[in-house]
Amino acid sequence: MKEVALGIDIGGTNTKLGIVDRDGICLADTSMPTGEDSADKFLLRLYRTVDQLIMPLRDKIAIQGIGIGVPNGNYYKGTVEMPANLPWGNYTPLASWIEDHYKLPCKLTNDANAAAIGEMRFGVAKGMKNFVVITLGTGLGSGFVVDGKIAYGHDGFAGELGHVVVNPNGRMCGCGKKGCLETYVSATGIRRTVYKLLADHTEDSEMRRISFEDLDGSMITEAAMRGDVIAIEAFEYTARILGMKLADVMAILSPEAIILFGGLTRAKEYLFKPTLRYMEEFMMPIFRNKVKLLTSGLTGANTAVLGSAALIWHELDTYQTESPR
Numbered sequence: 001m002k003e004v005a006l007g008i009d010i011g012g013t014n015t016k017l018g019i020v021d022r023d024g025i026c027l028a029d030t031s032m033p034t035g036e037d038s039a040d041k042f043l044l045r046l047y048r049t050v051d052q053l054i055m056p057l058r059d060k061i062a063i064q065g066i067g068i069g070v071p072n073g074n075y076y077k078g079t080v081e082m083p084a085n086l087p088w089g090n091y092t093p094l095a096s097w098i099e100d101h102y103k104l105p106c107k108l109t110n111d112a113n114a115a116a117i118g119e120m121r122f123g124v125a126k127g128m129k130n131f132v133v134i135t136l137g138t139g140l141g142s143g144f145v146v147d148g149k150i151a152y153g154h155d156g157f158a159g160e161l162g163h164v165v166v167n168p169n170g171r172m173c174g175c176g177k178k179g180c181l182e183t184y185v186s187a188t189g190i191r192r193t194v195y196k197l198l199a200d201h202t203e204d205s206e207m208r209r210i211s212f213e214d215l216d217g218s219m220i221t222e223a224a225m226r227g228d229v230i231a232i233e234a235f236e237y238t239a240r241i242l243g244m245k246l247a248d249v250m251a252i253l254s255p256e257a258i259i260l261f262g263g264l265t266r267a268k269e270y271l272f273k274p275t276l277r278y279m280e281e282f283m284m285p286i287f288r289n290k291v292k293l294l295t296s297g298l299t300g301a302n303t304a305v306l307g308s309a310a311l312i313w314h315e316l317d318t319y320q321t322e323s324p325r
């Protein structure tokens with residue numbers, strides 16, 4: 001029997017599941033729509049999907065635990081609290097419900113912290129004790145590893161870099177505040193920037209013919225690669241704000257590496273080059289030329305699931321939680 005962990009990544013749109021061994025090999029995976037259900041109806045569907053995933057492997061694997069990455073996941077309490085994009089209400093004790101159902105240890109955290117643990121265990125942060133993971137998706141998530149441990153803070157929610165203020169009179173954010181970093185630096189943020197630039201400038205751009213709803217991060221990347229001046233300017237603008245805030249992160253934590261993760265990183269040099277330049281420019285001189293700006297070392301379609309599974313491996317190996325019943 002092979003010892004495996006079940007990794008579950010619950011996103012606003014899709015929920016991904018995978019069976020992952022200690023080396024980060026994903027033996028089987030699947031996904032289901034997260035949907036608009038209440039938490040208990042969602043769980044019933046999740047259990048069915050898990051059972052279907054496990055069924056063909058049931059004689060070959062021994063599941064050691066279940067790791068979950070979920071927006072607003074509270075590691076300390078195993079709860080999901082006030083998630084903006086899930087109609088679950090204010091407080092869902094998700095980990096204890098799943099532990100009761102499967103009689104296995106279950107740990108959850110937010111998706112960016114799961115990505116950070118994934119990088120530490122299977123990715124580019126192997127052997128690092130101090131690093132930061134920034135996830136650039138619909139929003140901006142962040143996981144801070146300090147002295148080999150995720151910084152959860154006193155309430156379990158530490159590391160919300162996406163909601164530090166860039167401009168107090170700036171763009172409206174989904175969290176209810178104005179001018180948060182993620183309203184500028186995220187797939188949604190750069191779309192907003194493109195439309196602002198299109199309105200302010202007269203240059204031709206292939207994106208003038210695309211509606212806001214249809215425009216996505218990969219279209220902006222492709223336009224930049226074709227030399228579209230608005231797309232290149234949008235990355236420059238995004239990178240300046242990101243670089244400025246990463247310089248702040250350096251001042252607070254002095255990490256060895258900052259790892260960018262998520263769809264927007266496919267823009268490669270259009271994002272990384274100006275971000276590194278601006279980060280160094282805004283940095284206090286004693287920190288300059290010390291930090292590595294890296295792209296995720298988790299590859300394949302299962303990166304989010306690898307992070308969630310890594311959470312439970314990390315837990316079992318580091319803290320020696322109760323052995324599976």
Ligand SMILES: [Zn+2]
Nearest residue numbers: 163173175180
């Ligand atoms: Zn916000």
